[in-house]
Amino acid sequence: MTMERIRKYVTLGNIIGLIIGLFLTWFVVAFLVYPNLNLLKAVFWVNGTFSIEPIQKLLHSTRALKSLLNSFILAVSMVVTVNIIGIFLVFVNEYFDIKGSRLLRIGYYTTLVYSGIVLVSGYKFLYGEQGFITKFLSNMFPFFPAGWFHGYWAVIFVMTFACTSNHVLFLTNAIRKIDFQTVEAARNMGASSFYILRRVVLPVLQPTLFAITILLFLTGLGATSAPLIVGGTEFQTITPMILAFSKSPTSRDMAAVLAIFLGAATLILLIFLRKIEKKGNYISVSKVKSEIQKQKIGNKWLNALVHVLAYLLFIVYALPVLLTITFSFTDAYSISTSTLSWSHFTIANYRMLFTEADAYQPYIISIVYSAAAAILVVALSLTVSRFLHKYSNICTTALEYAMLIPWLLPSTLIALGLIITYDTPRWILANNVLTGTMWILMIAYVIVLIPFTLRMLRAAFFAVDSSLEDAAKSLGASTFYTFRRVILPIVLPSTLAILALNFNSHLADYDLTIFLYHPLFKPLGIAIQNATSGQTTADTQALGLVYSVVLMVISTVTLYLVYGRKSKA
């Protein structure tokens, strides 16, 4: 961004805009562009020459190419399957009249507090070699293979049910914005239920669905835990390889190449969906919205089928969580054999967690870091979204894409970029050194949260009708007042959901944290890793589950504080 272009803002209007614009420019350059370019330079310019050797090496590796292909297969499959399940969940919760939907909702919300490796382990209690369902099936059919839950289908099954969080949160917010009078009007004019769904309901959901689809695609490309646990050697994906490469000094260039390739694929999808997005109008017509009323499904058989499916899904969601909680009260023997008996019931694992000398400290440190990062990144992204919503020019487009840079690199490399760039005083940070301070971890947390936050907030901003804003302005409201009293309330539900998700996402982070944490402030992710791997004096498997349950409790409390009370109101 050149000064002239920034000057244009001044002539356009307000000085605050200029200050914010300058701040954003500084932020993007200092934390998104400069450290990452610096790292890429260190990675690719070996001995002063640029080399395309990493690309050649990758092209010659059948293993890398196959893993890459698998990642794309997974990403595309997930876009289909998760959207189907996710949309179904949201309609069951919000649109159709389903008996017991309050209970169902609890089951569907479990993915919000329960993710990654824990979730996949939860699935293993059911479908793994020793799992309950496997045992049940092999009792019924003697030749049923114990290792059936394996490979592509197992991965896609786990990932499908693991990744509906964004639907449950953001699509729900979007569906609540549908103007019920329009639905009624359509019905009065003789539209069928299906027609109403297709022509009235879905268009309003489209911006959110697009945003979720991009995230799904990215999640599929970046899948780690599920392929590592149930993929086996026949369905390996690329992310574990990227992670391994990013930790080896000689192979870092390949990690960067692969990550940039995946990021570029996501960006292409993003640009494509943005093109479609721009053509549409996603604001429901009525200015005086009436709340949506749940629709009864007319056809008796269809109604029964939807009920059965809804409860089946509830079981699929709820059982792994219940089993994880139950098994956290047992020992390694019970966990590895998936057997439950009173004689193996113990609370020793929990006792150990809370009686250690400085056991509570990592929790406080991680909670403070995560909360601060979540709030900062939401404040930043709200500002940026507001800019993007209000102005559309080359600067804002550049800003938007710059904010997506963290999608282009694995978190290890982002961490290393920060360390090697800010280990000496740089004028861009007023000659402050970041390496070795407690700030560097906070900055890194903020950086990696930006793309997700911005993407979801932008989708929320599509629901803001600019005529409301104009009305407020013409009544004499100031820009800030309009933002606070008119726009913020509209985007608030999504904002709070993002806040909660962001908070949860870094509570137990290891990959980024290990490189940046301050010796005095040991975060939870480090404590968990050290307690559960390489440890032999304790029951590490049980301890792993105990930590997961504790994290689930923290996440649930957060969701309730930030979000739960609102949704009840």
Added chain:
Amino acid sequence: MKIKLKRILLPLLGIALASSLAACGNNASTTNAADPVNSTNSAKPTNSAKSPLVIYTNSASDGRGDWLKEKAKEQGFELQIVEGGGGDIANRLIAEKNKPVADVIYGLSTMNYEEFKAQDMLEQYKPAWADEVSDGLSDKDDYFHALVKQAILMIYNSTMYDENTAPKDWPDLWNDEQFHNKYDAPRTGDLGGGTVQATLAGILVRYQDPNGEYGISQEGWDAMKNYLKFGFYKAEGEDFYANLASEKTPLGPMFSSGIASREQQYGVKAGIVKPEIGVPFIVEQAAIVKGTKNLDSAKAFVDWFGSAEVQTEWSKQFSSMPANNKALENAAQDIKDLEASVKQQDIDWAFVNKNINNWVEKIQLELLP
């Protein structure tokens, strides 16, 4: 709407603030003095004696870190331990080389220290106990000194095999069909680990060939390919020793000090394969980081930690094999027996250090199934 917003956000901010204050409160008194990076005038010797030493290590689990902190405190050392996987700690150290956070490093392996030395990251210092360590274990230029020897062994479930039926050496695993899919093989994410790298090196250096790819002959690469082809790859979250005990994979690599505690946990004794060629030994070292603001107390700490007395206790607590000969004399009998019974494989670690990253990369790209 306004009231609602406040209701929701205020408690959240409240929590954040309260907890951040709590966290500050805990440490406010120590932060300034403790932070070696931020303290501008720490060049004063009076300050450096008091400020805590920041120790980087991969060897703080199983209570090692807490034990060390406590014992060091009795000697007047305040320690802050940054612990993580060996590869992660080494990467972090290298990334921070212009602005070191660590004062002292211990653990890891000779390969890592060779790299640190090459990048001029270490302070030259000869600890008081340097002469009690056998030649060839520590750095000849006194940049790092040996603390603990780890034999990287192939172990087996002793209820399934005995000395005669177990493999005699690594090549048996892939040459003898009965062991196929019975041994634990390294997955993508394991290849950065010290034990795995020493195992790979132990196999590859048998086929050293100056004209071969990365110094290894084609025969060697074929052997490595077969080793990886016929191995069993456990899923994330599975534990090798648990699989050994359950007879799923009764064979696999293990570092010597890890055996005793696992035998106890799983109730299955491990048999040890003793190949004629010997087994790789990796050596955990101690070194002082160049640029430390606490040079004097770092030296004093290394003098204390590596001493025969402390290493004897360390060995008794955590069944390590001391590099310090005086400490080894006083170590538990089974450790002395192990030390005496397995031969050290002759490995040119400088050669390994030069090539290991390329080897691992080739394995990742071409040889893993």
